[in-house]
Amino acid sequence: MRRWTRKLCILAVLGGFLFGGIKLYQGLAGVADAYLSNLDEKVNVVRAGSNKSHIEEEFTPPDEVKPDTEYEKVVTVKNDTDTDCYVRVIAETWDSAVHVTMDVNTKDWSEKGEDGYYYYQHILGPGEETEPIIRAVRTHDEAVPFEVIVYEETVQAAGYDSPIEAFASIKGK
Numbered sequence: 001m002r003r004w005t006r007k008l009c010i011l012a013v014l015g016g017f018l019f020g021g022i023k024l025y026q027g028l029a030g031v032a033d034a035y036l037s038n039l040d041e042k043v044n045v046v047r048a049g050s051n052k053s054h055i056e057e058e059f060t061p062p063d064e065v066k067p068d069t070e071y072e073k074v075v076t077v078k079n080d081t082d083t084d085c086y087v088r089v090i091a092e093t094w095d096s097a098v099h100v101t102m103d104v105n106t107k108d109w110s111e112k113g114e115d116g117y118y119y120y121q122h123i124l125g126p127g128e129e130t131e132p133i134i135r136a137v138r139t140h141d142e143a144v145p146f147e148v149i150v151y152e153e154t155v156q157a158a159g160y161d162s163p164i165e166a167f168a169s170i171k172g173k
Contacts, residue, residue, distance in 0.1 A: 050081060050083070051079075051081055051083060051085050051154040051155065051156060052079075052080040052081045053077055053078060053079050053080055053081075053085070053087070053124075053152060053154045054077070054078055054080060054152075055075060055076070055077055055078075055150055055152055056075070056076045056077070056078050056129060057073070057074065057075050057076075057150070058072070058073070058074040059071070059072070059073040059074070059075075060072075064143075065139060065143050065144065065145050065146065066139065066143050067139055067140065067141050067142055067143045068138075068139065068140060068141065069138070069139050070103075070136050070137070070138045071136060071137050071138070071139075072135070072136050073102075073134055073135070073136055073137045073148065074132045074134065074135055075089075075091070075132060075133050075134040075150055076129045076130045076131070076132050076133070077089065077120070077124070077129070077130045077133075077152045077154070078127075078128070078129040078130075079124045079125065079126060079127060079128050079129075079154065080127075081126060082126040082127075083126065083156055083157075083158075084123045084124065084125055084126070084156070084157040084158065085123070085124050085154040085155060085156055085157050086119070086120065086123065086124070086154065086155050086156075086157050086160070086162075086163035086166045086167065087119075087120040087124050087130055087152060087153070087154050087163070088117040088118065088119045088120065088152070088153050088154075088163060088167060089109075089117065089118050089120075089133050089150060089151065089152045089153075090116050090117055090118075090149075090150070090151045090152075091104070091118065091133060091134055091148060091149070091150050091151075092116075092148070092149050093146055093147065093148055093149070094146065094147035094148070094149055095146065095147075098142075098144050098146045099139075099140045099141070099142065100137055100138065100139055100140070100146045100148070101137070101138050101140070102134050102136070102137050102138075102148065103134060103135045103136040103137070103138070104118065104133060104134060105131055105132055105133055105134070105135060107131075108120065108121055108122065108130070108131040108133075109121060109130075109131075109133050110163075113164075117167075118133055119163040119164060119167075120133075120163060121163070123157045124154070124157075133150075134148070134150070153167070155167055155169075155170055
């Protein structure tokens with residue numbers, strides 16, 4: 001058997017310290033890396049909301065248009081989505097030369113604005129229907145066939161205090 005010399009013993013002890021020190025450093029470095037770094041990931045899908053609505057109308061066109069006669073024409077807008085929205089409507093006769101007046105509901109709808117729209121004064125909830133904007137159409141002293149054109153738009157109500165503010169936001173004003 002070989003005898004260990006003093007130099008060999010010192011080298012063996014130093015080698016053991018060196019090996020142990022390297023292992024200790026690697027262990028502490030791993031802990032430090034874990035302590036100083038962190039990775040977490042969450043995927044958030046953001047979808048743009050959508051508004052879908054349609055016009056509901058109760059109207060039976062007459063066989064013959066008579067002067068000074070009122071015809072029942074009930075027009076509403078229905079919200080087909082699960083999003084609260086504001087509504088605006090344009091309601092006009094096709095030919096401005098034909099003198100016809102519409103019974104417009106100004107309790108729940110605004111007066112006709114400078115932009116030509118009537119604004120519904122309430123938020124229209126999911127699946128809800130507006131109060132009628134038009135209830136009837138009246139001819140005057142002439143018996144001329146007429147058409148009433150109704151066009152509607154909706155915008156999400158979230159974040160806005162009025163329909164005018166909400167619609168102005170989509171124009172960038």
